[in-house]
Amino acid sequence: MRAIPLLTLLLSGWFALPAHADEAQDWLTRLGRAEQQQSFQGTFVYERNGNFSTHDIWHRVQDGQVRERLLQLDGSAQEVVRVDGRTQCVSGTLVAGLGNSRDAPSRALDPQKLTQFYELAVIGKSRVAGRNAVIVSITPRDQYRYGFELHLDRDTALPLKSLLLNDQGQLLERFQFTRLNTSVTPDDRDLQPTGDCTPIAVATDKAPEVQPTEEWHLEWLPPGFQLTNSSARKDTQTKATVDSRMYEDGLARFSVFLESISGAGVTETRTQLGPTVAVSRRLTTPKGDEMVTVVGEIPIGTAERVALSMRTADTPVKK
Amino acid sequence: MSRDALQESLSAVMDNEADELELRRVLNAFDDAETRDTWSRYQVARAVMHKDLLIPRLDIAAAVSAALADEAVPAKARGPWRSLGRLAVAASVTVAVLAGVRLYNQDEIAGAELAQQTQQPIMAGPQVKGPAVLAGYKESSDTTGPMANGVLQGQSGWQDQRLPGYLRQHAQESALKGTESALPYARAASLENR
Numbered sequence: 469m470r471a472i473p474l475l476t477l478l479l480s481g482w483f484a485l486p487a488h489a490d491e492a493q494d495w496l497t498r499l500g501r502a503e504q505q506q507s508f509q510g511t512f513v514y515e516r517n518g519n520f521s522t523h524d525i526w527h528r529v530q531d532g533q534v535r536e537r538l539l540q541l542d543g544s545a546q547e548v549v550r551v552d553g554r555t556q557c558v559s560g561t562l563v564a565g566l567g568n569s570r571d572a573p574s575r576a577l578d579p580q581k582l583t584q585f586y587e588l589a590v591i592g593k594s595r596v597a598g599r600n601a602v603i604v605s606i607t608p609r610d611q612y613r614y615g616f617e618l619h620l621d622r623d624t625a626l627p628l629k630s631l632l633l634n635d636q637g638q639l640l641e642r643f644q645f646t647r648l649n650t651s652v653t654p655d656d657r658d659l660q661p662t663g664d665c666t667p668i669a670v671a672t673d674k675a676p677e678v679q680p681t682e683e684w685h686l687e688w689l690p691p692g693f694q695l696t697n698s699s700a701r702k703d704t705q706t707k708a709t710v711d712s713r714m715y716e717d718g719l720a721r722f723s724v725f726l727e728s729i730s731g732a733g734v735t736e737t738r739t740q741l742g743p744t745v746a747v748s749r750r751l752t753t754p755k756g757d758e759m760v761t762v763v764g765e766i767p768i769g770t771a772e773r774v775a776l777s778m779r780t781a782d783t784p785v786k787k
Numbered sequence: 788m789s790r791d792a793l794q795e796s797l798s799a800v801m802d803n804e805a806d807e808l809e810l811r812r813v814l815n816a817f818d819d820a821e822t823r824d825t826w827s828r829y830q831v832a833r834a835v836m837h838k839d840l841l842i843p844r845l846d847i848a849a850a851v852s853a854a855l856a857d858e859a860v861p862a863k864a865r866g867p868w869r870s871l872g873r874l875a876v877a878a879s880v881t882v883a884v885l886a887g888v889r890l891y892n893q894d895e896i897a898g899a900e901l902a903q904q905t906q907q908p909i910m911a912g913p914q915v916k917g918p919a920v921l922a923g924y925k926e927s928s929d930t931t932g933p934m935a936n937g938v939l940q941g942q943s944g945w946q947d948q949r950l951p952g953y954l955r956q957h958a959q960e961s962a963l964k965g966t967e968s969a970l971p972y973a974r975a976a977s978l979e980n981r
Contacts, residue, residue, distance in 0.1 A: 521973070546979060
């Protein structure tokens with residue numbers, strides 16, 4: 469039965485008139501602005517790989533400042549508080565000695581740029597969390613990335629539901645509001661972190677920035693992906709330096725990690741957890757072995773190709 | 788012989804562009820587990836170009852060798868005969884590869900994964916008293932479905948220690964950067980729920 473909605477999706481994608489594409493762009497532009505302009509509070513579910521969790525969100529836009537608090541409602545009480553996109557605190561299990569210092573501002577959603585690599589179309593109407601929604605499909609133009617189906621609130625353009633689909637139309641993850649209130653602005657008490665929320669500055673001190681161990685580059689990147697972040701940190705347990713870089717195409721992201729390894733018993737691996745794939749590959753250089761790991765919300769073939777294209781300064785350049 | 792030269796030969800064999808020397812070189816190297824793995828990676832990388840992701844399990848060296856043994860080797864062929872001979876080698880290698888590589892598509896992998904998951908003790912009903920689950924509700928069969936297209940290979944040692952950390956760092960850096968929605972945060976939180 470899954471084939472029928474998929475077929476509809478594909479057909480409407482093909483027959484979509486340019487006007488529809490423009491309409492889709494307008495909706496995404498509205499979406500990009502909505503979170504900077506609209507206060508709301510609500511509850512959403514997230515599902516991937518048979519894992520299902522529920523979360524509360526409070527989002528307040530006041531005097532040009534965006535304050536947001538997220539709290540997981542089942543299992544451990546994971547919590548994040550953000551002000552203007554900068555993380556103020558995270559709860560215990562979420563913290564992982566990662567630096568927030570090279571906080572390159574994330575690029576805002578740019579529908580114009582997205583159209584280079586994705587086909588945008590309004591493909592219908594729906595109803596989510598008791599609200600009327602318009603469905604925007606974001607279909608990749610090549611096989612290097614996944615597609616999205618977004619259900620945007622008709623009144624505010626907030627994303628009520630977001631589905632990530634692979635090239636066979638299989639669902640990889642679901643994000644969906646079950647309740648959304650845009651008429652009440654969250655008050656200070658709602659946005660106040662609990663005592664379990666660790667201020668992020670502490671985490672930054674714990675993991676001082678270190679110099680990247682060596683020069684490396686990727687000989688191949690999927691079209692449209694650009695470097696948005698790079699860091700190096702010393703692992704607290706293994707004392708090994710881990711270089712990492714993050715690449716984005718405006719919608720999808722992946723990270724590349726490089727770590728030198730010693731000794732045998734290290735095997736290459738491929739793992740997929742719902743939307744996220746992890747591919748690691750051993751790279752032999754004159755200085756010793758390195759492990760290249762690609763992690764991201766991209767198809768496994770893309771991750772493989774990225775991992776294969778890793779070249780360090782010590783690797784002889786081909787031809 | 789350098790690893791890069793070998794990889795190029797491997798790539799050439801995949802594209803049916805290998806000359807005989809390259810083919811021999813690759814065959815000789817097939818005893819090496821690393822080369823076998825590289826081959827399977829090329830297969831995956833190439834399969835994605837053709838939009839049909841297949842995970843090759845490599846058991847072809849023997850088949851290819853057999854195909855070559857049967858081949859009338861055109862030892863010093865000249866002119867048109869040489870390329871004809873090469874063509875024949877390529878053709879029989881292709882057949883051997885097709886015969887030797889067992890192909891799994893993603894659904895089958897998902898199926899296998901599901902089968903494993905159902906065997907997890909948590910799902911076994913009677914002794915679990917805690918969570919109230921409605922009778923007849925089987926978490927593993929329906930909810931996971933196509934979402935559980937996990938492909939797990941060679942999990943041991945290093946991965947157990949490092950991979951969760953990498954997954955977490957990626958998810959959290961996405962979440963920390965994320966201005967677009969709560970989605971990256973939800974992904975990060977979801978990883979902690981495993």
